[in-house]
Amino acid sequence: MDWFRLFFIHPVSLYQGAAFPFALLFNYLCIMESFSTRARYLFLLAGGGALALAAMGSLALLVFIPALCAGVLVSSLGPQDVHRCAFFFQMSWQTLCHLSLHYTEYYLQERPSVRFYITLSSLMLLTQRVTSLSLDICEGKVEVASGSISSRSSLSEHLHKALPYFSYLLFFPALLGGPLCSFQRFQACVQGSSPLGRRQSFWALAWRVLQILGLECFKVALSRVVSAGAGLEGCRQLECVYVMWSTAGLFKLTYYSHWILDDSLLHAAGFGSEFGQSAGEEGHIPDGDIWTLETTHRISLFTRKWNHSTAQWLRRLIFQPSRGCPLLQTFAFSAWWHGLHPGQVFGFLCWAVMVEADYVIHTFAGVFIRSWPMRLLYKALTWAHTQLIIAYIVLAVEGRSLSSLWLLCGSYNSVFPMVYCVLLVLLVKTKHKCN
Incomplete structure (x- = not known):
């Protein structure tokens, strides 16, 4: 590093x-x-x-x-x-x-x-x-x-x-x-x-x-x-x-x-x-809501709160006007805006997939997990997994170079985003079968 x-x-x-x-x-x-x-x-x-x-x-x-x-x-x-x-x-x-x-x-x-x-x-x-x-x-x-x-x-x-x-x-x-x-x-x-x-x-x-x-x-x-x-x-x-x-x-x-x-x-x-503050305009919001960022078990919520003003700017500039694949376009543009280093391209595209998986996983969990002990256990596990996935993305983006990215991808840490990728594929297939 x-x-x-x-x-x-x-x-x-x-x-x-x-x-x-x-x-x-x-x-x-x-x-x-x-x-x-x-x-x-x-x-x-x-x-x-x-x-x-x-x-x-x-x-x-x-x-x-x-x-x-x-x-x-x-x-x-x-x-x-x-x-x-x-x-x-x-x-x-x-x-x-x-x-x-x-x-x-x-x-x-x-x-x-x-x-x-x-x-x-x-x-x-x-x-x-x-x-x-x-x-x-x-x-x-x-x-x-x-x-x-x-x-x-x-x-x-x-x-x-x-x-x-x-x-x-x-x-x-x-x-x-x-x-x-x-x-x-x-x-x-x-x-x-x-x-x-x-x-x-x-x-x-x-x-x-x-x-x-x-x-x-x-x-x-x-x-x-x-x-x-x-x-x-x-x-x-x-x-x-x-x-x-x-x-x-x-x-x-x-x-x-x-x-x-x-x-x-x-x-x-x-x-x-x-x-x-003008009428209809959202008030001043700092970029780092540390409590939310460190306690949330949702990658999607972390994404919205991380560098909040930049997230809102990207949503207005890219996400809202996009006609197809707005999430992918937003993160691809973010990689371009940051400089298109190999680690940044991989990190932001991985982030987009993780956010999509987060939506699907938590939607299914909200339907099938009903008892409060299971919900508490579920939130604890997803909180830990969210923090580890975010750490994986941060190191990929900040490492930037191909050599640093290779070290990261070749380590045991790649298991955490892979779990969400597998769950995304399985749950999407299950959804199609149910439909």
């Missing part, structure tokens, strides 16, 4: 932590009436540019260029064309950057710089914001006064109209992480002020800091246990199950800690409160 991949996220956390004073300053300035709406947009945009340069260096151009092009597309195209053009341009640009990573890692056999990993992560988040905004425009949720640059309006007027879009695409609290914030929420938070929400956010921030400290302490303790044992290369038989579970636990703790930190930064800047 590539331990650098497990802990490369720490530089991102450092830059996110450095952005906290500026987020609190922005929240404070928003209460002052002298701090105009235009100044707020400029503050967020300038902060995003400064944070990108500090975290990525010259590679920040890989984020600035698509953000500029997306802003131009949004401002110049009509509602019918903007989503299709923005989607294909953004995904093409991101794919080229991921192919560059493939070339460096697999062909040149070199390790890319940490700045390049941070840039790719920021590009993936930018793709979310670009497609979310273009979908809002296409669905009529956001009205855009489109027009060409050569029209009668001056260039300064066009830039003034496009400023909210550029600011949204590059605003610093969401540049390197954080749950997806819709453009309507972003605009409502920038244009309004809520001293009450600011007082409430202090206690929310304090609770998040305690959570992060607890997760980091737990992660340090677990990392010592994992480093003292054998990896997948040296484990034998059932020992590989423990190695898989503990290593995946480290990855999950890293994600939980990072998600809480990102959510805290958004709250510090005033984008996490209910103040920015």
Whole structure:
């Protein structure tokens, strides 16, 4: 296992932590009436540019260029064309950057710089914001006064109209992480002020800091246990199950800690409160509901709650518009969005099959298991199986390379997804016979 991949996220956390004073300053300035709406947009945009340069260096151009092009597309195209053009341009640009990573890692056999990993992560988040905004425009949720640059309006007027879009695409609290914030929420938070929400956010921030400290302490303790044992290369038989579970636990703790930190930064800047919620829009929901993720016995529920804002974004972008095999299309696109590494392709396709099996297995269990002792035993067994399958998927996705995937598939851990695959085939055949 590539331990650098497990802990490369720490530089991102450092830059996110450095952005906290500026987020609190922005929240404070928003209460002052002298701090105009235009100044707020400029503050967020300038902060995003400064944070990108500090975290990525010259590679920040890989984020600035698509953000500029997306802003131009949004401002110049009509509602019918903007989503299709923005989607294909953004995904093409991101794919080229991921192919560059493939070339460096697999062909040149070199390790890319940490700045390049941070840039790719920021590009993936930018793709979310670009497609979310273009979908809002296409669905009529956001009205855009489109027009060409050569029209009668001056260039300064066009830039003034496009400023909210550029600011949204590059605003610093969401540049390197954080749950997806819709453009309507972003605009409502920038244009309004809520001293009450600011007082409430202090206690929310304090609770998040305690959570992060607890997760980091737990992660340090677990990392010592994992480093003292054998990896997948040296484990034998059932020992590989423990190695898989503990290593995946480290990855999950890293994600939980990072998600809480990102959510805290958004709250510090005033984008996490209910103040920015528009009518009919779901309120702010953090990416990591740790209690649900660690206690559920349903893979489908885990999938909906894991990285919640991204799951909702994928559902809106791919799952709902799909006409055939929406589940498979959604996970295939997720593999594309993540970079199409061998482990990612296998992991996400396996995840899709596991979710489908989860639906079939629990449907049959709900019909045939009636007594509460059997239901309790069933939930305990499926909880353990769910956690092991998720650990298997996490290691496949995070391992990425073909060699890591081969080690994982050749271990005893492959028994757990295979059990669900066999049950899926048998139960589907039984269903057809009953019909």
